[in-house]
Amino acid sequence: MAIVERKDRELHAKHAARAHDQRERILDAARRIVMREGLAALSMRKIADAIGYSPASLYLYFAGRDEIAEALGREGYAQLLAQLEPLTLIADARERLHALAHAYVAYGCDHPQTYELIFMAHKARSEHVGPAARRQRNALDAADAAGAPEAGAALACGVQLFAATLSVLTPASGARIDCAVLAQTLWATLHGVVMLTLARAGSQHVAPGLLIDTTLDAWFGARAAAATSPTAQAPGLAS
Amino acid sequence: MAIVERKDRELHAKHAARAHDQRERILDAARRIVMREGLAALSMRKIADAIGYSPASLYLYFAGRDEIAEALGREGYAQLLAQLEPLTLIADARERLHALAHAYVAYGCDHPQTYELIFMAHKARSEHVGPAARRQRNALDAADAAGAPEAGAALACGVQLFAATLSVLTPASGARIDCAVLAQTLWATLHGVVMLTLARAGSQHVAPGLLIDTTLDAWFGARAAAATSPTAQAPGLAS
DNA sequence: GTCTATATACTGATAGAC
DNA sequence: GTCTATCAGTATATAGAC
Numbered sequence: 001m002a003i004v005e006r007k008d009r010e011l012h013a014k015h016a017a018r019a020h021d022q023r024e025r026i027l028d029a030a031r032r033i034v035m036r037e038g039l040a041a042l043s044m045r046k047i048a049d050a051i052g053y054s055p056a057s058l059y060l061y062f063a064g065r066d067e068i069a070e071a072l073g074r075e076g077y078a079q080l081l082a083q084l085e086p087l088t089l090i091a092d093a094r095e096r097l098h099a100l101a102h103a104y105v106a107y108g109c110d111h112p113q114t115y116e117l118i119f120m121a122h123k124a125r126s127e128h129v130g131p132a133a134r135r136q137r138n139a140l141d142a143a144d145a146a147g148a149p150e151a152g153a154a155l156a157c158g159v160q161l162f163a164a165t166l167s168v169l170t171p172a173s174g175a176r177i178d179c180a181v182l183a184q185t186l187w188a189t190l191h192g193v194v195m196l197t198l199a200r201a202g203s204q205h206v207a208p209g210l211l212i213d214t215t216l217d218a219w220f221g222a223r224a225a226a227a228t229s230p231t232a233q234a235p236g237l238a239s
Numbered sequence: 240m241a242i243v244e245r246k247d248r249e250l251h252a253k254h255a256a257r258a259h260d261q262r263e264r265i266l267d268a269a270r271r272i273v274m275r276e277g278l279a280a281l282s283m284r285k286i287a288d289a290i291g292y293s294p295a296s297l298y299l300y301f302a303g304r305d306e307i308a309e310a311l312g313r314e315g316y317a318q319l320l321a322q323l324e325p326l327t328l329i330a331d332a333r334e335r336l337h338a339l340a341h342a343y344v345a346y347g348c349d350h351p352q353t354y355e356l357i358f359m360a361h362k363a364r365s366e367h368v369g370p371a372a373r374r375q376r377n378a379l380d381a382a383d384a385a386g387a388p389e390a391g392a393a394l395a396c397g398v399q400l401f402a403a404t405l406s407v408l409t410p411a412s413g414a415r416i417d418c419a420v421l422a423q424t425l426w427a428t429l430h431g432v433v434m435l436t437l438a439r440a441g442s443q444h445v446a447p448g449l450l451i452d453t454t455l456d457a458w459f460g461a462r463a464a465a466a467t468s469p470t471a472q473a474p475g476l477a478s
Numbered sequence: 479g480t481c482t483a484t485a486t487a488c489t490g491a492t493a494g495a496c
Numbered sequence: 497g498t499c500t501a502t503c504a505g506t507a508t509a510t511a512g513a514c
Contacts, residue, residue: 043488043489043490044489044490044491045488045489045490053498053499054498054499054500055490055491056491056492056493056498056499056500056501057497057498057499059490059491059492060497060498064490064491065489065490065491119438171411171456171457172410172411172412172413172414173411173412173456173457173458173459173460173461174411174460174461175411175456175457175460175461177453177456177457180445181445181449181450181453182453182457184435184445184450185428185445185450185453185454185457187431187435188428188431188432188434188435188450189424189427189428189431189454190431191431191434191435192426192427192428192429192430192431192432192434193427193431195427195430195431195434196423196426196427196430199358206419206420206423210420211420211423211424211427214416214420214421214424215424215428217412217414217416218410218412218414218416218421218424218457218458219412219457219458220412221412221413221414222412222413222414261479282506282507282508283507283508283509284506284507284508292480292481293480293481293482294507294508294509295480295481295482295483295509295510295511296479296480296481298508298509298510299479299480303508303509304507304508
């Protein structure tokens with residue numbers, strides 16, 4: 001009996017590992033497609049072609065296209081947080097906030113497709129969808145209820161990163177401002193900068209880095225110049 | 240000869256007017272669909288069904304779906320500007336800026352589909368598209384070159400509205416800031432507030448009006464209270 | 479001018495053979 | 497577990513009859 005149980009366990013573990021590997025293969029292919037052609041171009045057929053599967057087989061590992069996209073979004077969000085987190089170690093609050101803000105926008109501008117994926121989860125849920133997608137959505141909602149982190153909560157957790165730093169800074173204006181609200185406001189600004197930069201809106205375009213600096217300067221006054229290297233900023237952004 | 244010419248002119252005018260009417264009918268139907276079901280649900284079939292046409296007939300008046308969507312976007316932008324323009328008459332600069340900012344965000348939040356249309360033109364041009372859409376795009380670019388206002392330039396013109404007001408206000412911080420850059424920054428913030436509000440991102444959501452007030456307070460200090468009606472703000476936003 | 483009919487190329491998703 | 501074959505849609509776009 002013990003032998004049978006052990007064999008059974010091993011078999012299950014093997015299957016689980018294999019299933020996990022297949023999910024990874026699918027996600028890898030999906031990620032490549034989204035990076036190359038954008039989220040809108042992601043389809044089950046393309047993923048299947050990329051890994052030499054039939055479209056039908058994908059449904060053994062994912063409930064549907066939306067679940068794959070959501071998994072990619074979660075990945076992207078973790079990646080964004082991973083880039084921001086080490087910056088919280090910067091001692092000077094002013095510099096820390098500066099670095100966080102620039103890094104956030106740099107990430108969004110450097111990885112537009114990933115950034116889109118991160119915010120897609122919200123839109124997908126509030127949009128009108130066809131009957132098939134609706135069925136799919138119900139399945140996803142059930143998965144959420146079962147313990148998967150809700151995307152809104154995940155994003156809010158990112159805002160905490162800013163709130164902690166903002167709490168030890170005082171605006172140049174005399175206004176007393178709730179630092180949680182200030183964090184949301186800053187986040188909105190950064191999000192807006194990313195969106196406008198990606199949309200290339202406004203013919204005479206202002207560099208995203210300058211927009212961030214302008215906001216922080218308007219809030220807290222110009223930074224003490226020269227004390228720190230003025231060009232040491234997040235990569236990918238000429239400010 | 241004169242009679243023939245006149246008849247010819249009349250005939251042309253009649254045809255042009257009729258074509259214009261048909262375009263309007265098509266745009267009306269398209270607008271209704273977008274308002275009800277979102278931009279993604281806009282299709283030639285649905286428009287044709289709505290006005291009792293065959294899909295083929297629509298191609299007599301528009302080059303394709305994208306041209307219809309772009310026309311709607313232009314309409315929406317004009318509508319947005321029309322709502323902002325009267326506010327430029329407010330005498331007090333501080334109040335004027337406040338009213339403009341709230342009205343901008345209110346418009347975006349109250350008309351999410353129209354707001355999406357306004358910004359869609361940019362995305363559509365920078366995204367990967369199929370061969371048919373590419374052909375279509377070339378036609379549109381040609382139309383632009385022929386004199387149609389470019390969407391980027393149009394949006395930039397909206398920013399001028401803010402720049403004019405910002406030029407007569409001084410930030411609470413001592414920082415000297417280019418008012419054109421400040422206008423772009425404010426615009427980014429307002430755009431971000433709209434986007435985040437529409438995405439309902441962040442579980443514990445902060446009211447959009449509060450985010451705007453927080454930005455303006457951080458920039459220029461808290462408003463002189465009580466002097467003006469504190470609740471007289473743009474419609475649709477409980478701040 | 480408007481239609482029907484059709485071409486072409488997709489999509490997500492499923493049933494059932496192997 | 498994977499496949500083929502297919503369903504039931506979607507789309508843009510065009511040719512040719514009336």
